[in-house]
Amino acid sequence: MTNLTNLPAFEGPQCPLPLTHAERIVLGHGSGGRMTHDLIRTIFQAHLGNPYLNAGNDFAHLPLSLGKPDIGHLAVSTDSHVISPLFFPGGDIGRLAVCGTVNDVSMSGAIPLYLTAGFILEEGLSLESLERIVRSMRIAAEEAGVVLVAGDTKVVEKGKGDGMFITTTGIGWIPPDRPPLGGACAQPGDVVLLSGPIGDHGIAVLSARGELGFETEIQSDVAPLNHLIQALLQSAPHTHVLRDPTRGGLATTLNEIAQQSQVAIRIEETAIPIRPAVRAACEMLGLDPLYIANEGKVIAIVPPEEADAALAAMHRAPYGAEAVRIGYVESQPAGRVILRTMLGTHRILEILSGEMLPRIC
Amino acid sequence: MTNLTNLPAFEGPQCPLPLTHAERIVLGHGSGGRMTHDLIRTIFQAHLGNPYLNAGNDFAHLPLSLGKPDIGHLAVSTDSHVISPLFFPGGDIGRLAVCGTVNDVSMSGAIPLYLTAGFILEEGLSLESLERIVRSMRIAAEEAGVVLVAGDTKVVEKGKGDGMFITTTGIGWIPPDRPPLGGACAQPGDVVLLSGPIGDHGIAVLSARGELGFETEIQSDVAPLNHLIQALLQSAPHTHVLRDPTRGGLATTLNEIAQQSQVAIRIEETAIPIRPAVRAACEMLGLDPLYIANEGKVIAIVPPEEADAALAAMHRAPYGAEAVRIGYVESQPAGRVILRTMLGTHRILEILSGEMLPRIC
Structure with missing residues (x-):
C-alpha cells in the first residue's frame, strides 16, 4: 500500500482526485502534507474552528486562570x-x-x-x-x-x-x-537549528516492513524530547519556534512554520545531517529524506543572539549531541522554504503532497 | 458477532478461555464487564499503575496547584x-x-x-x-x-x-x-437515584444494525449531562457518587461502586424505569436491560437529607425529567448489589461477564 514517491499522490492511480473533488478518504489525507491540511481546513476547522484550534500548532495553549491571578x-x-x-x-x-x-x-x-x-x-x-x-x-x-x-x-x-x-x-x-512561542513567532534574522540527523524513524519502519530489500542497522529515533527542550529554553529563553518534524518530514514542517509566520526560511542542504545508511536507503527507494518522518528531532528557531547558547544546551542534553545550525529566516519570499543545494543552486521546498509513507506514526 | 446473552461469554464458543488463561484479545475484553476489569488489572494497572489510575473512576482528579495556593x-x-x-x-x-x-x-x-x-x-x-x-x-x-x-x-x-x-x-x-466525590465515596444510608429510563442506547444501536427483526421508534439517549450534574450538585452539594451506566449497564456500574466503596447497594426492580419498547425488545432477544449500555443517564448516590433536593433538581434539568429513586446503600454484604424483584424475591446482580453487545460505544 506504500506509494514510494513524493510526487503529488492525487495525480497517481491511488488517489484519482484532489481533495476538493474527492468524495472519499484516501491514504493521502493522513500524510501530514497538503491533503491533510486541506482536510483540516475544509472539514475540521470549517465546523469546529476556534482560536485554539486555528492557531495551527500541534498543541493548544489554554488559559488556566479561571478568574484567579495569572498562574500560567x-x-x-x-x-x-x-x-x-x-x-x-x-x-x-x-x-x-x-x-x-x-x-x-x-x-x-x-x-x-x-x-x-x-x-x-x-x-x-x-x-x-x-x-x-x-x-x-x-x-x-x-x-x-x-x-x-x-x-x-x-x-x-x-x-x-x-x-x-x-x-x-x-x-x-x-x-x-x-515569552510567546509557536509556529507563528519566527522572525527575520532568526537562526534555524535542528537537533540531529533526519529520516531514521521512517527508514527504520520501512525496514521493519521488509520494504528495503536489504539489511540495515538503522534504528528509529523515537525519544522524549522534553528534557532537551527544557534545557534549550533555559539557555535560550526567547526561542520563537519549536516543532518536531514528524509526518511530512523536515520540509513540510518548515513550510508550516514559514506560512504561519509569513516569513521565508532558507536552509543549506550541506548542513542537514543525514546518516549514510538513511541516505543510501532513500536513494535506492527514490525517497527524499527531507520528507521522511522523525520521532525524536526538534527544529528550534531562535533569535541570533541566543543561537550559540541554544546549540550548546542541545549538545549537552539527551538526544541533542548532533544538533546543528541549518539555516536562517528572512522576510521574503514570505511563506516559502528555500534550499541551497550542494551544487549551490536554489530549490523551493514544497509541502508534501499526497502520501509518501502511510502509517509511519 | 453479537453474543445475545448475558451469561459469561468466556464459557461460550466465542471466548473459549477465561482471561487468566487467554493468550489473545477477545471481544469480551472490551465489554466493560469482568474481562475488561481483569485486563485493566493484570496489564494496565500492573505496569502503569499510580494513584490516579488506580482510583478506578472514569476520570482522573489531578492537582492544579503547582506550588501556588489551592486553586482547584x-x-x-x-x-x-x-x-x-x-x-x-x-x-x-x-x-x-x-x-x-x-x-x-x-x-x-x-x-x-x-x-x-x-x-x-x-x-x-x-x-x-x-x-x-x-x-x-x-x-x-x-x-x-x-x-x-x-x-x-x-x-x-x-x-x-x-x-x-x-x-x-x-x-x-x-x-x-x-467535597470529595467518586466511586469510593458511597456510604450506608445513602439514597440511589437514576436520571431516567435505561437501555435506550443499546437497543437503538441494535435496531440500527438490523438485529431486532422488527421496527421500533427507540432513540439513543446520548446527551451531554453536565448541565444536569451542575444543577444536581447545586441542590445536593454533598453528593457522594456520580457515574454514568454506559458499557455493562446499570448492574455493572452499581457493582463497580459497591466494590470501590465496600458497601451493599439494594435496588428495587419495580422502581427502575424501562420504556415498554425497550422491555419488549429485550424480552424477544433474551437480553437483560440491567446490562444494556446507556449514554445519557447518571446514577447519583446522595446522603438521605439531600435526596429530595437532588431529585427535584434533576427533574428541572435537561434530560432529568424522568429521574427516580431506585434504592439505597447498606453496609452489608459489602461489595454486593441486590435486586428486590417484582415478585419480592432477592437476586444478586453480578458484574457483566464476557461480552453482551460489542461495539456499543
Missing part, C-alpha cells in the same frame, strides 16, 4: 497512533505514543505532566504483545517524567482494526512568565 | 469510540464521542471546559459522512459548552479499520471547595 496556561495535545508494524527497530507503538505526545506538548514550552491513553485493540491481538507495549509505555513515561492518569480500552472484531491503535493526549503546564 | 483540580477523562454503525437513531459516533467524554468529566463534579479528538479514518470513508459527524460534534459541544481545542487525523488502509474511530479526551475544572 495549560498546553494540551492529542495524537492517534496507527503505525504498522507495531514493533520496529528502536521502538514500538507504545514508546511512539508516549514520546509523540510528550514532544508535542513540549513544543509549546510547557512542562508535560499528565498523559491519557485510549487503546483500540483488534480481536486476536496477543496479550504478550499488549503487555510488551504497555511496559514500553511505562519506560518512556518514566524517562519523560509524566504520569499516565486515565485510559480506556475498546476491542473491535478481527478485520476491523490492525492489531492496536493508541490515542494519547498530553497535558502540560506553561509558566506565566514564558 | 483538573478532571481528565479519555474514551475511544468504536461504535458500529456510525449513525443510529438519536445520534452518531460524533455526538457519542463528545457526550461520552463530557459526561465522564462531569461525573467528577468538574465543569468540563476543553475537549480533544483523535480521528482514525478508514480509506474509503465518504467525506459526506465525515462532515455530518464533525457537524454533529460541534452541535453537541455547543450544547455542553465545551471547546474542541486540539485534534489529530490518521488514515488506515481499507480493511484495517471500520469507517471511523474517534478518541476524545476531556479536561474540566474542579473548584477547590468541592
Whole structure:
C-alpha cells in the first residue's frame, strides 16, 4: 500500500482526485502534507474552528486562570497512533505514543505532566504483545517524567482494526512568565537549528516492513524530547519556534512554520545531517529524506543572539549531541522554504503532497 | 458477532478461555464487564499503575496547584469510540464521542471546559459522512459548552479499520471547595437515584444494525449531562457518587461502586424505569436491560437529607425529567448489589461477564 514517491499522490492511480473533488478518504489525507491540511481546513476547522484550534500548532495553549491571578496556561495535545508494524527497530507503538505526545506538548514550552491513553485493540491481538507495549509505555513515561492518569480500552472484531491503535493526549503546564512561542513567532534574522540527523524513524519502519530489500542497522529515533527542550529554553529563553518534524518530514514542517509566520526560511542542504545508511536507503527507494518522518528531532528557531547558547544546551542534553545550525529566516519570499543545494543552486521546498509513507506514526 | 446473552461469554464458543488463561484479545475484553476489569488489572494497572489510575473512576482528579495556593483540580477523562454503525437513531459516533467524554468529566463534579479528538479514518470513508459527524460534534459541544481545542487525523488502509474511530479526551475544572466525590465515596444510608429510563442506547444501536427483526421508534439517549450534574450538585452539594451506566449497564456500574466503596447497594426492580419498547425488545432477544449500555443517564448516590433536593433538581434539568429513586446503600454484604424483584424475591446482580453487545460505544 506504500506509494514510494513524493510526487503529488492525487495525480497517481491511488488517489484519482484532489481533495476538493474527492468524495472519499484516501491514504493521502493522513500524510501530514497538503491533503491533510486541506482536510483540516475544509472539514475540521470549517465546523469546529476556534482560536485554539486555528492557531495551527500541534498543541493548544489554554488559559488556566479561571478568574484567579495569572498562574500560567495549560498546553494540551492529542495524537492517534496507527503505525504498522507495531514493533520496529528502536521502538514500538507504545514508546511512539508516549514520546509523540510528550514532544508535542513540549513544543509549546510547557512542562508535560499528565498523559491519557485510549487503546483500540483488534480481536486476536496477543496479550504478550499488549503487555510488551504497555511496559514500553511505562519506560518512556518514566524517562519523560509524566504520569499516565486515565485510559480506556475498546476491542473491535478481527478485520476491523490492525492489531492496536493508541490515542494519547498530553497535558502540560506553561509558566506565566514564558515569552510567546509557536509556529507563528519566527522572525527575520532568526537562526534555524535542528537537533540531529533526519529520516531514521521512517527508514527504520520501512525496514521493519521488509520494504528495503536489504539489511540495515538503522534504528528509529523515537525519544522524549522534553528534557532537551527544557534545557534549550533555559539557555535560550526567547526561542520563537519549536516543532518536531514528524509526518511530512523536515520540509513540510518548515513550510508550516514559514506560512504561519509569513516569513521565508532558507536552509543549506550541506548542513542537514543525514546518516549514510538513511541516505543510501532513500536513494535506492527514490525517497527524499527531507520528507521522511522523525520521532525524536526538534527544529528550534531562535533569535541570533541566543543561537550559540541554544546549540550548546542541545549538545549537552539527551538526544541533542548532533544538533546543528541549518539555516536562517528572512522576510521574503514570505511563506516559502528555500534550499541551497550542494551544487549551490536554489530549490523551493514544497509541502508534501499526497502520501509518501502511510502509517509511519 | 453479537453474543445475545448475558451469561459469561468466556464459557461460550466465542471466548473459549477465561482471561487468566487467554493468550489473545477477545471481544469480551472490551465489554466493560469482568474481562475488561481483569485486563485493566493484570496489564494496565500492573505496569502503569499510580494513584490516579488506580482510583478506578472514569476520570482522573489531578492537582492544579503547582506550588501556588489551592486553586482547584483538573478532571481528565479519555474514551475511544468504536461504535458500529456510525449513525443510529438519536445520534452518531460524533455526538457519542463528545457526550461520552463530557459526561465522564462531569461525573467528577468538574465543569468540563476543553475537549480533544483523535480521528482514525478508514480509506474509503465518504467525506459526506465525515462532515455530518464533525457537524454533529460541534452541535453537541455547543450544547455542553465545551471547546474542541486540539485534534489529530490518521488514515488506515481499507480493511484495517471500520469507517471511523474517534478518541476524545476531556479536561474540566474542579473548584477547590468541592467535597470529595467518586466511586469510593458511597456510604450506608445513602439514597440511589437514576436520571431516567435505561437501555435506550443499546437497543437503538441494535435496531440500527438490523438485529431486532422488527421496527421500533427507540432513540439513543446520548446527551451531554453536565448541565444536569451542575444543577444536581447545586441542590445536593454533598453528593457522594456520580457515574454514568454506559458499557455493562446499570448492574455493572452499581457493582463497580459497591466494590470501590465496600458497601451493599439494594435496588428495587419495580422502581427502575424501562420504556415498554425497550422491555419488549429485550424480552424477544433474551437480553437483560440491567446490562444494556446507556449514554445519557447518571446514577447519583446522595446522603438521605439531600435526596429530595437532588431529585427535584434533576427533574428541572435537561434530560432529568424522568429521574427516580431506585434504592439505597447498606453496609452489608459489602461489595454486593441486590435486586428486590417484582415478585419480592432477592437476586444478586453480578458484574457483566464476557461480552453482551460489542461495539456499543
